[in-house]
Amino acid sequence: MQIVLFEPEIPPNTGSVARLCAATLTPLHLIEPLGFKIDDKHLKRAGLDYWEFVDLRVHESWDDFLSAMRPEHLLFFSKRAAKSYTAARYRQEDLLVFGHETRR
Numbered sequence: 001m002q003i004v005l006f007e008p009e010i011p012p013n014t015g016s017v018a019r020l021c022a023a024t025l026t027p028l029h030l031i032e033p034l035g036f037k038i039d040d041k042h043l044k045r046a047g048l049d050y051w052e053f054v055d056l057r058v059h060e061s062w063d064d065f066l067s068a069m070r071p072e073h074l075l076f077f078s079k080r081a082a083k084s085y086t087a088a089r090y091r092q093e094d095l096l097v098f099g100h101e102t103r104r
Contacts, residue, residue: 002027007100009035022050029057071095
């Protein structure tokens, strides 16, 4: 599995996801534009000292991500989803996509 954050806005949220990815050896994709700089002190604080262990891939756009990854299995997550994340059938090759935190 891999984690994809589409246009993340809140540094501590991204840092927490990065920490999870480091602990589970899960690649993390960030789709620009980001609501912060990667070297933002809040982002580093949220990720603690785990950043060096994160398989981080930054993509300039959604199209850039699709071209680079050619994903076959994307699972999109939203608090407005009609289907619960617990009902999904997860596979090792899935890319889990989360949108920006404050916009629709």
